Amino acid sequence: MLTAKNLFQEIIDNDESFQLFCSIAASGEAQGGWENGRIAALVAPGLRDLAPKISRHGADEDKHGRIFHALMRKRGLEPVPVPPETDYTMLLEQRGIGLAHDKLRREEPLSEQDIVVYLSHSRVTEQRAADQMELLVKYFGDHPELGRAIHMIDNDEVNHLAYCHEELLRLNRQGHGRLIQRVLRECALAEIQVYRDVSLAVMSHMGRILRWPKAKAAVLAAGIHAVYAYERAAGWHKMVDLRMPERRDALGGPATPAPAF
Template sequence: MFSAKSLFQEILDNDEAFQLFCSIAASGEAQGGWENGRIAALVPESQRDLAPKITRHGADEDKHGRIFNALLRKRDLEPVEVPRETDYTMLLETHGIGLAHDKLRRDEPLTERDIVTYLSHSRVTEQRAADQMVMLRKSFGDHPDVGRAISMIAGDEDNHLAYCHEELLRLAAAGHGRLIQATLRETALAEIVIYRDVSLAVMGHMAAILRWPRAKSAVLMAAIRAMYLAERAGGWRRMVTLRMPERRNALGGTATTAPEFA
């Protein structure tokens, strides 16, 4: 029988699989960094106090991308092209989740409604990222090659999630509560579909690289579909609840720099 830890260990032990994994991760983080940078530049005057926090969020995402690329360099590997069907962040944008890139490329101030859309999108996707990092930190936090990177990224994701909770609650108190709940629900229900499809695509590529037996691949695909059904039945609600975090003003400082991993 296999577990999430054993599957990731297989990926970690194979250069081609690890190369694809890090390339997908680095690409997604780089896109997140760009999006946050543009949003920070276009924040409406009524929400200008958010700009430094959004900038910090983007800096963290850029840092994560550099970390994944450094992990590749450490093994003398280069980033590879990310298959379209595995590009989570691009597919979210293509399906209208979050703020459209066309809007972000224009030099026009965003609206408060846009900020609600951005924070709701971040609330959902940061929950997904935090959940993944909990698993990786538990299994590989003390790993000699990737443990330091995992621990740093996991800490940042905790900060991002806390920030989303706090800022959405602030906006809810300012009268945006119904819009926030509707946007969170719409975003979460769309995200779980995309996450399922991307997970199936990534596992398909890994199965080919690692030459998994058909039976093993079938079990993994079934597990991904079962997780989607559980999320569709109610698991998505963990992505839309809001509570004041213990860690307040989590993005109020300056971004930490990435240590040199290569």
């Protein structure tokens, strides 16, 4: 039976597909670490209290990248170039989602509106990350090779999502509500399209590596399109609602180290 668990098991059992999977994940995490580091350095003067939390977010992302590199090293594998069509963060930027890298490379302070855009973008993408890690924990939380790493990253993603909810609610109370809702909606609708396109591209590469028959590839592609259709119709609403999280001040301390990796 073709299930998410069986599909991922097939990917991690093969060195070449596992190498590509970890390389894509590590690249995205490293990019997120850089972005958060630059935003922390340039954060709007009126929101300087956010800088340590943004830095913590970036440190977590860097840590996740190191974890994926370590998982490859354990198998004697080296990172491989990430195909452009699978680069989630780059494709989001090309769609105008989040803060442009050109802006982050300058030494000009960001505005409060920029921080609203950053947090709204993060709220959407962290929802995706948290959902994916929840699924991996469900299926592979006790895996001897991946289990510890998955649990560690999952805990961080829950913290990141809680932080986004809490800070956006605070900014909403300060009068940014209309901007927050507009940016959240724009980000969510663009993200589900990018996620669909990246998913199709990743599955195409995995199918080539694992020599999937055309029928199997077609079923997987149809499943990805079905998920997109659901998210386009209703599922995107999950990415834009705001509620006070159970974990308060989730990024209020230093990043949790990962000594095992």
